[in-house]
Amino acid sequence: MRRFGSWHHPVPALLAGTSPGAVLRHDIRALATPLPVFHQGRVALLGDAAHAMTPNLGQGGCQAIEDAVVLAHLTAPGADVPAALAAYSGMRVPRATAIARRSWQLGRLSAWTSRPAVALRTGLFSLAGLLGSASRAGRPRTCRERRAEGRRGLDGRHMGVRQR
Numbered sequence: 012m013r014r015f016g017s018w019h020h021p022v023p024a025l026l027a028g029t030s031p032g033a034v035l036r037h038d039i040r041a042l043a044t045p046l047p048v049f050h051q052g053r054v055a056l057l058g059d060a061a062h063a064m065t066p067n068l069g070q071g072g073c074q075a076i077e078d079a080v081v082l083a084h085l086t087a088p089g090a091d092v093p094a095a096l097a098a099y100s101g102m103r104v105p106r107a108t109a110i111a112r113r114s115w116q117l118g119r120l121s122a123w124t125s126r127p128a129v130a131l132r133t134g135l136f137s138l139a140g141l142l143g144s145a146s147r148a149g150r151p152r153t154c155r156e157r158r159a160e161g162r163r164g165l166d167g168r169h170m171g172v173r174q175r
């Protein structure tokens with residue numbers, strides 16, 4: 012209540028209706044130093060085991076799914092497993108590490124509390140929102156565009172998978 016009691020409806024009512032014993036508290040942990048590779052020999056890590064990140068971008072689970080897709084793609088039957096896992100590390104480490112770093116940076120930004128810093132953050136986010144809308148404005152999203160986006164997602168171009 013001290014922190015969120017002055018928020019908009021229905022936040023104060025929800026907090027007032029929650030008994031203190033029902034509140035769960037889980038600390039958030041992230042890898043402070045990124046792993047240089049996600050594999051060793053015939054063993055590979057994926058998901059949080061490989062790149063536990065702060066939840067500020069909502070990307071931990073998404074990156075785990077991307078890892079799985081890339082890993083499945085590379086370790087198709089008949090693949091040379093150590094070479095496939097080395098390729099997996101090569102493809103996934105840069106992207107997952109960059110996203111983990113961005114998530115951590117966003118978390119730092121969210122933790123600002125001084126008035127000038129909060130005003131600056133609010134301004135930055137508003138500007139980012141405006142720029143985002145402006146860059147999307149006037150771009151009709153046809154069915155073909157949406158299908159093409161779907162294919163890009165599925166064929167893994169954004170996950171580090173090289174196209175054959």
Ligand SMILES: Cc1cc2nc3c(=O)[nH]c(=O)nc-3n(C[C@H](O)[C@H](O)[C@H](O)COP(=O)(O)OP(=O)(O)OC[C@H]3O[C@@H](n4cnc5c(N)ncnc54)[C@H](O)[C@@H]3O)c2cc1C
Pocket residue numbers: 039057058059060066068069070071072073074075
């Ligand atoms: C507050 C919060 C919000 C988040 N929001 C988002 C979001 O919006 N979008 C997003 O993509 N991600 C989000 N994430 C991150 C996401 O939850 C994780 O990145 C994702 O769950 C990682 O999946 P995982 O399978 O690698 O690990 P986990 O989900 O941790 O799964 C590991 C499993 O292994 C089990 N296990 C552990 N040890 C053993 C053992 N010795 N034997 C057998 N089983 C074992 C565990 O019980 C667990 O079930 C959020 C995380 C937090 C904390």
